[in-house]
Structures are given as structure tokens and as C-alpha cells.
Amino acid sequence: MQALDFEYMLGLVPVILGYVPLTLGMAAAGMVCALVLAALLAVERVIRVPVLDWLVVLFISFFRGTPLLVQLFLFYYGLPQVVSFLTRIDGVTAAILGLTLHFAAYMAESIRAAIIGVDRSQWEAAQSIGMTQWQLMLRIILPQAARVAAPTLVNYFIDMLKGTSLAFTLGVTEMMGAAQKEAAGSFRYFEAFLVVAVIYWVMVEALSQGQKWLETYLNKAFVR
């Protein structure tokens, strides 16, 4: 057995850290898009627009029912063979798109549950003062649902952050890709991937701390 080459690992840290902005950027972009899409899907599931509801159910079922890696391959390598203009999409965009669709399906379900959790009488009160469906959703229901769903949504963000490593399989040089390239030169695969793992771990731990803080903050909200 070979000893760990700590010096090599320390030297690698700044190199891999250089790719953290890309990882965080993909996760953040994916999260913003997924949140918007998930909110729309969730609202539709609650209001149940005819026909559209059926499509939304199908969408959610598919993206929850198949692995993210399979989805990414299907849409990045598979679909462009059928739909030609898709060939122009680069790996980063494709990864963000894949993460968005996949996690929106999951987040829609938790947002939907949170929406249903808001006391029905508040819907009626909002209707009774003449608010439109949109107004009551945006101003009364979603702000309350967001507070209930927030901790779960942070969990999905953590999953998404880790999921960005799959962009590697779409030819994107992110943290994993960079480690792979470095290790290919030095043959120190274990050290290289260990550095990647530790950096992910630290980021996720930081997010978990943020999540605890968020929960405390949210529990105090609306009471004064």
C-alpha cells in the first residue's frame, strides 16, 4: 500500500477550488430555474387546469421516475439526433437544464404539499376581498408555503450541488473533470478524487449550517 501524498493533495486544492465557481454557478442557476418551474407546476397541480394537469402529472412522474444520469444522456446525447437544433447546446447549459427539470419535479411536490397546508379559509378571505387567483397565490399563499417548504428545498439544493458532478459525463470540465485530468498525469487518482470529495463535503456542511439557521429564522417569522 502506498502512503497518501499530502503535498500533492495540498497542491491540488487550489486547482480544484478554481472550479468551485462553475459548480456553484451551475447549482445556483439550476436552483433558480427549478424553483420557478416547480412553483408553476405546484400551482397547476393545486388549481388543476384540464389537460394541462395531465401533462404536469406525466412530467413530474417521468422526472422523478428515472435517474438523473439517464435523463442527462437522453437529452444531451439522444435528443439532438432527433431534434437537430439541440446540437448547439453546450454541456454546461445542458447540465443546468437537466438539473432544472429533474429537481423541479421533486420540488413541485413539496411546494404543492406546502400550498395545500395553508389554511383554506385564507384562500376564501383573499377571494372575498376581490383578489384574483394570481394575486392570492403570489401575495398570500406562496409566501406562506415557501416558509414551510424552505428546509426541504435546501435539501434539494444540496442534492443539486452534488448532482452538478454529473456534468462531467457531458464533457464539462468541472471539479470532477479537473481532478480526472490532473490524476491522468500523475496517476494519483485516490488523492485527486479525495480532494474533490472533501471540497464537496465542506460545501454541503456549510449549507447544512445555513439550513439550521434558516429554520430557526422561519420558526420565528409571523409571530410578533
Added chain:
Amino acid sequence: MISITGLTKTFGETPVLDQIDLDIAEGERVVIIGPSGTGKSTLLRCLNFLDRPDAGKITIGDLTVDAARARKAEILGLRRRTGFVFQNYALFANKTAQENIMEALVTVQRLPKAEAAARAQAVLAETGLADKANSYPAALSGGQQQRVGIGRAMALNAELMLFDEPTSALDPEWVGEVLDLMRRVAEQKQTMLIVTHEMQFAREIADRILFMHSGKIVEQGTPAEIFDAPQDPRLQRFLARVSG
């Protein structure tokens, strides 16, 4: 002037409102009494389209709506002409007392924020809650929450205020302050349609009392006529029961 003709509502197979006809004059205070499950709440909710009536015509001020084919804009029109006070207050939990009252002024009536805030503060002062403007509902007592609920409806300057058992969910200690506020609303010549089980209050505040039974208005008259000389045997039985 409020005019309701032929208002009908069926839940599944059960007729809950059966051809209700009712005219209410401006400034009139009408109280509805009757046993549980006779459609009192449904009548109020149909006027506001919280429940959609199957048939009938509703006129409030300059707006007449044919319930069977009411369009979205007409429904919003009716809601903008009525204020609804709920049994369980139904305050917006994510808004302070003042924001609860401002909400309709800002989003529906599209008043500038400062103007809406000023009006909300004036209403809060009337409800005796000026010092609770920045409190969230969770931090208010039941009585205070219901006073905000009434304030939210008052702020609309609605042609008709609907009250569905506004004190039924309250601990007895808070009932008095809510009834007091309703008396003050009545003094302002506000047209009111009130469902209540508070018979003493009904006698004192009502210009006219309606007795509902099985989806129909069975008897109506002044408080003296209804309480002191009831005609219909169902009303007589009901009064004997509620007066214990």
C-alpha cells in the same frame, strides 16, 4: 339597494338554498337566524361567490349578476361590493394587522401605498387596535383577530357587509368587544347581513330578522314580531330551544 331573486344552490343532490328572494334597503341591518344546516352560511357565501349559486339574480348597487352565467369580472365586481367577516377570522397569517386591512386597498382598489396605510390606520383606530398595527395574527387574541377581520371588511367601504357567525368561534370573554365593534359599524349606516346565534344582540341591532329553515326564508319581521309573536311552528320550536 340589494336585491336577490330566485337564488338556488344544490350540493350534489341536496338542495341547500331553495329559490331565495330577498331585498335589503340601504343602511338596513338584517339578521338571519335558524337551525344548523339550513343554508345560512351558504346564502352569505353565494352572495360572494365563495360558493357558486346554481341560479338566481343578485343585484348590489349598480351591478346585476345572473348567477347561472356569471363571468369572472362580474364575480370580482360582486366581491368588491361586499365585505365578508368569517367565523374563524381567516386573517392572512403572513401579514400584520395593518397589512391585512391594506391588502385589498392596494391590490384590488389600487390605492397608493401611503393612502392605503393611512386608511388602514384609521380603521384600526376605530377597531381599538391602533397599538397592534404591526402585530401578526398569531400574536393577537381571538377577539383582536376578529376585530381585525371586521376592520378588513370595513376598509373596503362595501355596499354590503356579510357576517357569518362572527362570534361563534370566540372564547366568551372576547364576544362582547366584537359585538361592540359591530354596533359601531351599524351606527355608520352600513348595510349589514348578519348570521348569528346571539339572540339578544339580534333583537337589539336588527331592523329585520329572517328565520331560515331547510333552505327557505320561512318567516321574517321586526325583532318584536319574530321574538314576541312568532307564527310558524318551526320558528316557535327553534326559539324555545335557543332560549333554553
